[in-house]
Each structure stands twice: as C-alpha cells, then as structure tokens.
Amino acid sequence: MPKISAPTVAEHRRRQREALLAAAIELLVHGGVSAVTPAAVGAAAGLARPSFYQYFDSGAGILAAIIEDSFPRSNALLAIALDGLTEPLDVMDAYVRETLRQATEGAHRPAAALSAAQLPDECRARLAELHHEQIAPFMGALQQLGVPDLMITARLLGGVLEAAMGAIESNADSDAVTRSTIALVHAAVQPAGSLHP
Known part of the structure; x- marks a missing residue:
C-alpha cells in the first residue's frame, strides 16, 4: 500500500486530488488546454502518471473538474x-x-x-x-x-x-x-x- 501523507486515507485522497487540480489550473492558465495532459498534470503535482487516473479518467475529466x-x-x-x-x-x-x-x-x-x-x-x-x-x-x-x-x-x-x-x-x-x-x-x-x- 502506498504511503499516505495525511491522518486518514480519505484526507490523503482529498489532498492528492486538490494537488492535481491546482497543478492542472496552473498548466491551463499558463499553457492553455493543450498543456493539461495526464502526464503533465501528474508531473506538476509530483505524482506518477498512473496516480492521475485514480482521480480523473482523462485530460477532459480534469478540465470538467476545474x-x-x-x-x-x-x-x-x-x-x-x-x-x-x-x-x-x-x-x-x-x-x-x-x-x-x-x-x-x-x-x-x-x-x-x-x-x-x-x-x-x-x-x-x-x-x-x-x-x-x-x-x-x-x-x-x-x-x-x-x-x-x-x-x-x-x-x-x-x-x-x-x-x-x-x-x-x-x-x-x-x-x-x-x-x-x-x-x-x-x-x-x-x-x-x-x-x-
């Protein structure tokens, strides 16, 4: 099981999702929609690309979340x-x-x-x-x-x-x-x- 950085798994997941959203917003504002890819968002949030897919199904999915x-x-x-x-x-x-x-x-x-x-x-x-x-x-x-x-x-x-x-x-x-x-x-x-x- 991956190490969590919060008191509970639910809190850890909430923080991870917020980190991905914040990273996606930064990429969107500075690079446009084409910059918001699963790999780029994961890297900007300091997470492996597979971790992105635990929270969002695609780049379009995270745009919808934004x-x-x-x-x-x-x-x-x-x-x-x-x-x-x-x-x-x-x-x-x-x-x-x-x-x-x-x-x-x-x-x-x-x-x-x-x-x-x-x-x-x-x-x-x-x-x-x-x-x-x-x-x-x-x-x-x-x-x-x-x-x-x-x-x-x-x-x-x-x-x-x-x-x-x-x-x-x-x-x-x-x-x-x-x-x-x-x-x-x-x-x-x-x-x-x-x-x-």
Whole structure:
C-alpha cells in the first residue's frame, strides 16, 4: 500500500486530488488546454502518471473538474456579497466590487482560459450554464432598471468588467479600477442627469 501523507486515507485522497487540480489550473492558465495532459498534470503535482487516473479518467475529466471547482466557489462568494441587497444599483455595485476583488486574487484566470479554449461539447455546455448562473444577479439588476437594449447593454458592460479585470491583472490599482468601473456602469444604466444617492 502506498504511503499516505495525511491522518486518514480519505484526507490523503482529498489532498492528492486538490494537488492535481491546482497543478492542472496552473498548466491551463499558463499553457492553455493543450498543456493539461495526464502526464503533465501528474508531473506538476509530483505524482506518477498512473496516480492521475485514480482521480480523473482523462485530460477532459480534469478540465470538467476545474469548471466544477472554479465557478461554484466564485458564485458562492458573489452570493455572500449580494446577500440582502434589493436595489438594482446596489446589487450592481456589490457585483462589480466582488468580481474585481476576486480578480485581484487571480480567481478568474481558470474561467478565462477555459472560455478561450476548444473544449469538449459537454464541458462547453456546463461552462455556459455556470457562467449564466454567475451573471444572473447582474442581469436581474439591469432588467429591474429597465435599461433599453438589455442584451446589448449587458454585453457592453461585460466588456467593461473584462477590461477592468485585465487592468487589475496588469497591476493597476484595484481600488481605482473598481471606482472607475462602477462609475462607467452607473453612466450606462442611469438616465442623463440622474445620480445614485
């Protein structure tokens, strides 16, 4: 029996799986989907290639696990940040703040790398489903505000958020980026001359 490095076999397996996931995320972010192979992930995690297959059946399997790991964690943090908020502008402000706070921690990198990749159809479908869940509060706030051209406005503001995350990744001051992003969101969704109290 292989030596375990945890108090229990279950804990050992959990740690091994987390090590493989962390290694796969690093490979994905820095080398793209093609870098996420069983051999490369196992080597990066310090495990033999056969050990990889005790946890994942293929490279596609670990990509699916990255999707399932990244989004729910991010969405749970967003839910906490939005808890109790009902005014649409308050929801949007909190959404922007939390999204950009996560960006300062690099939490968006796996999702960004996955979005740009050629994924198996089932992974792409699940990614779209989880992304839809993630943006639902922002979309709901836009609907509450009754903005014209809802989908166009949503896509444009999504571009603003992407640009803000890129600025933070390029070491721009996160507080300044957050303030500017919120100001742009307000300008896009409020009638000219109105101000958020």
